[in-house]
Amino acid sequence: MNEFPSKSHHHIGTLHESSFHSALKKWYSESEDRIEVPVDNFLIDLVRDGLLIEIQTSNFASIRKKLEKLIQNHRVRLVYPIIQDRWIVSVDTHSENIIRKRLSPKHCSYLDIFNELIRIPNMISNPNFTIELLLIQVEEIRKNDGKGTRRRAGWTIQDRKLVNILARKLFYTPNDFLILKPTDLRVPFTNLELAHSLKKSLKLAQKMSYCLRKMGVLKVVGKKGKTFLFDYK
Secondary structure, three states: OOEEEEEOOOOOOOOEEEEEHHHHHHHHHOOOOOOEEEEEOOEEEEEEEEEEEOOOOOOHHHHHHHHHOOOOOOEEEEEEEEEEEEEEEEEEOOOOOEEEEEOOOOOOOOHHHHHHHHOOHEEEEEEEEEEEEEEEEEEEEOOOOOOOOOHOOOOOEEEEEEEEEEEEEEEEOOOHHHHHHHOOOOOEEEHHHHHHHHOHHHHHHHHHHHHHHHHOOEEEEEEEEEEEEEEEO
16 A cells, blocks of 8 residues: 655635535646546546546445446546545525534544445456545535525535645555554454444444455454454455
């Protein structure tokens, strides 16, 4: 696994979701990259010396078929941003004044990739496929227009602003993902023990163990009661 320092861009303007994607593409691109290139009836975000780069800001289900076809004949890198810090900026719909700004208590990490990776775990073993994760900070602009979900009490997400990119990690092979395993976890282990060691939810631990099994780096070695026991291959 390679780890790189973040670039020097510290502030990119106020963005809608499609512009959020564009800002990430602008940050990620290098001077010699070709942008929006048609390849095999698909439009590719960036092409760099034969490497096809796709920046995905939504779930992996929507891009799975595209990736499956492209990796048959091309080297493909999927770039995915994970929001480590999110500032929620509440704006009044009528006055456009900021009512409040607060830091969300939810802080994601590289581990949260398994929420999406569960949709394409078999693809990781393909030598034509790599994933790069970006840890980012954003401001999320919300307005009280009454059109939002009940969970947000009617507030609608209007914009996202990319504030900073903190770090990045590149994953080439299934074994690279083992760097995300907890160092204090004794083997064999259950999903519940994995969750406690990660300090994450049981649901995420289950997704992680599922993905690692599909990648071929984790195996079931027995049971503890009715619960599977896992060990690394």
